[in-house]
Amino acid sequence: xxxxxxxxxxxxxxxxxxxxxxxxxxxxxxxxxxxxxxxxxxxxxxxxxxxxxxxxxxxxxxxxxxxxxxxxxxxxxxxxxxxxxxxxxxxxxxxxxxxxxxxxxxxxxxxxxxxxxxxxxxxxxxxxxxxxxxxxxxxxxxxxxxxxxxxxxxxxxxxxxxxxxxxxxxxxxxxxxxxxxxxxxxxxxxxxxxxxxxxxxxxxxxxxxxxxxxxxxxxxxxxxxxxxxxxxxxxxxxxxxxxxxxxxxxxxxxxxxxxxxxxxx
Amino acid sequence: xxxxxxxxxxxxxxxxxxxxxxxxxxxxxxxxxxxxxxxxxxxxxxxxxxxxxxxxxxxxxxxxxxxxxxxxxxxxxxxxxxxxxxxxxxxxxxxxxxxxxxxxxxxxxxxxxxxxxxxxxxxxxxxxxxxxxxxxxxxxxxxxxxxxxxxxxxxxxxxxxxxxxxxxxxxxxxxxxxxxxxxxxxxxxxxxxxxxxxxxxxxxxxxxxxxxxxxxxxxxxxxxxxxxxxxxxxxxxxxxxxxxxxxxxxxxxxxxxxxxx
Numbered sequence: 001x002x003x004x005x006x007x008x009x010x011x012x013x014x015x016x017x018x019x020x021x022x023x024x025x026x027x028x029x030x031x032x033x034x035x036x037x038x039x040x041x042x043x044x045x046x047x048x049x050x051x052x053x054x055x056x057x058x059x060x061x062x063x064x065x066x067x068x069x070x071x072x073x074x075x076x077x078x079x080x081x082x083x084x085x086x087x088x089x090x091x092x093x094x095x096x097x098x099x100x101x102x103x104x105x106x107x108x109x110x111x112x113x114x115x116x117x118x119x120x121x122x123x124x125x126x127x128x129x130x131x132x133x134x135x136x137x138x139x140x141x142x143x144x145x146x147x148x149x150x151x152x153x154x155x156x157x158x159x160x161x162x163x164x165x166x167x168x169x170x171x172x173x174x175x176x177x178x179x180x181x182x183x184x185x186x187x188x189x190x191x192x193x194x195x196x197x198x199x200x201x202x203x204x205x206x207x208x209x210x211x212x213x214x215x216x217x218x219x220x221x222x223x224x225x226x227x228x229x230x231x232x233x234x235x236x237x238x239x240x241x242x243x244x245x246x247x248x249x250x251x252x253x254x255x256x257x258x259x260x261x262x263x264x265x
Numbered sequence: 266x267x268x269x270x271x272x273x274x275x276x277x278x279x280x281x282x283x284x285x286x287x288x289x290x291x292x293x294x295x296x297x298x299x300x301x302x303x304x305x306x307x308x309x310x311x312x313x314x315x316x317x318x319x320x321x322x323x324x325x326x327x328x329x330x331x332x333x334x335x336x337x338x339x340x341x342x343x344x345x346x347x348x349x350x351x352x353x354x355x356x357x358x359x360x361x362x363x364x365x366x367x368x369x370x371x372x373x374x375x376x377x378x379x380x381x382x383x384x385x386x387x388x389x390x391x392x393x394x395x396x397x398x399x400x401x402x403x404x405x406x407x408x409x410x411x412x413x414x415x416x417x418x419x420x421x422x423x424x425x426x427x428x429x430x431x432x433x434x435x436x437x438x439x440x441x442x443x444x445x446x447x448x449x450x451x452x453x454x455x456x457x458x459x460x461x462x463x464x465x466x467x468x469x470x471x472x473x474x475x476x477x478x479x480x481x482x483x484x485x486x487x488x489x490x491x492x493x494x495x496x497x498x499x500x501x502x503x504x505x506x507x508x509x510x511x512x513x514x515x516x517x518x519x520x521x522x523x524x525x526x
Contacts, residue, residue, distance in 0.1 A: 028450045
């Protein structure tokens with residue numbers, strides 16, 4: 001198994017490396033929104049002194065850390081896998097004795113992320129000098145706790161996206177469904193603004209959804225804003241959501257593969 | 266007249282193509298409404314925490330959202346589909362047939378594909394602009410509205426010209442598939458007044474990828490922030506960028522030698 005993973009890594013790394021110019025463009029695309037939100041909210045905070053207790057520096061540090069968490073926890077499985085179900089090229093992978101989604105596509109995503117993080121580091125450093133965030137409250141323990149939290153967030157996000165991607169077994173409109181899912185992330189993950197500034201209703205619902213585990217929770221961990229009880233609660237809900245998303249994915253995948261008859265069959 | 270006839274037949278062809286995907290049209294419009302809801306909610310969140318954003322009020326940001334959606338519609342309804350077709354035609358050489366037509370090739374390349382359902386988006390954008398101006402109230406004069414319309418058109422022409430230059434570069438570098446991604450990536454900056462951005466970002470979105478010229482600047486005209494000389498300058502920037510784009514396109518065409526040679 002280890003040998004298989006090693007080989008898959010080599011193949012997928014080479015594939016991603018080939019598209020490195022594309023990757024830089026994607027990276028740019030990802031960076032723009034958080035930087036705009038940062039500019040908007042720091043301008044409001046500077047104008048009014050603070051926004052519900054959030055100072056300009058609170059916003060700067062929030063979005064600077066958000067850029068990192070977004071890099072680690074997001075995935076592109078819908079783009080790298082969805083078409084395989086639709087055009088039938090999945091058939092070749094299904095007869096291999098490894099899970100297409102949980103090995104090959106997963107490693108492909110990790111290769112993509114590794115490469116994009118390499119490209120991201122110098123950009124983040126440049127942004128650091130442009131925005132000059134004050135990270136004096138960040139402690140090593142928060143960063144150490146955030147690493148497993150982000151990995152957990154990545155896997156929950158990956159399994160949920162994979163489940164949605166597998167809906168392509170039934171419908172050709174899987175990209176529209178994914179767009180809707182993307183809007184849910186935007187609303188409940190803390191991507192637009194720190195969750196306490198969202199309407200009360202959104203905050204209440206967000207508590208019961210996994211999306212804040214992608215961004216808001218790891219950001220708060222790094223910034224050292226959580227109490228021990230909140231940290232434990234976050235990890236516990238992460239474990240629960242990992243189980244739920246694994247179950248959902250398996251359910252969709254198993255039924256989908258049973259239903260699958262490739263183009264031409 | 267000839268051009269109009271061509272445009273209307275392009276439109277008819279595109280309507281026929283899209284009729285094959287009726288359900289998709291409905292789904293797309295629903296998603297579009299969802300994003301509108303999100304945009305209004307996000308403005309609501311911003312304005313529940315402050316009375317002005319960079320000195321701009323709620324109505325002005327609604328109007329800005331309308332102008333942004335105008336540019337966004339141009340991006341989605343014209344720029345994406347035509348660029349895709351263009352890149353393909355450079356790679357496989359079918360550009361040959363486009364050049365052979367007795368019509369301006371730049372016109373043919375940039376208007377032959379239209380995503381028809383986006384007309385809906387266009388209407389929505391205009392509604393947002395009208396509602397925004399109404400919320401702003403008496404402060405706006407007729408002259409302001411006229412300069413706003415002039416500069417919104419100018420801004421659209423600037424973006425169109427930049428697009429022409431970007432795709433014309435494909436004549437020189439055949440494998441330049443990312444030609445419009447930079448435009449698309451920075452588009453989101455048009456949602457908010459560029460005046461709230463840090464200087465370096467403002468410079469980028471004004472001079473390098475001039476999204477702000479098509480969004481923030483027309484709104485500034487609406488607010489009466491621009492002096493007459495500034496209005497004249499922006500108007501001529503639009504004219505000149507179009508002239509330059511036409512030149513670059515012609516030079517690019519000379520460069521083109523088909524896919525096989």
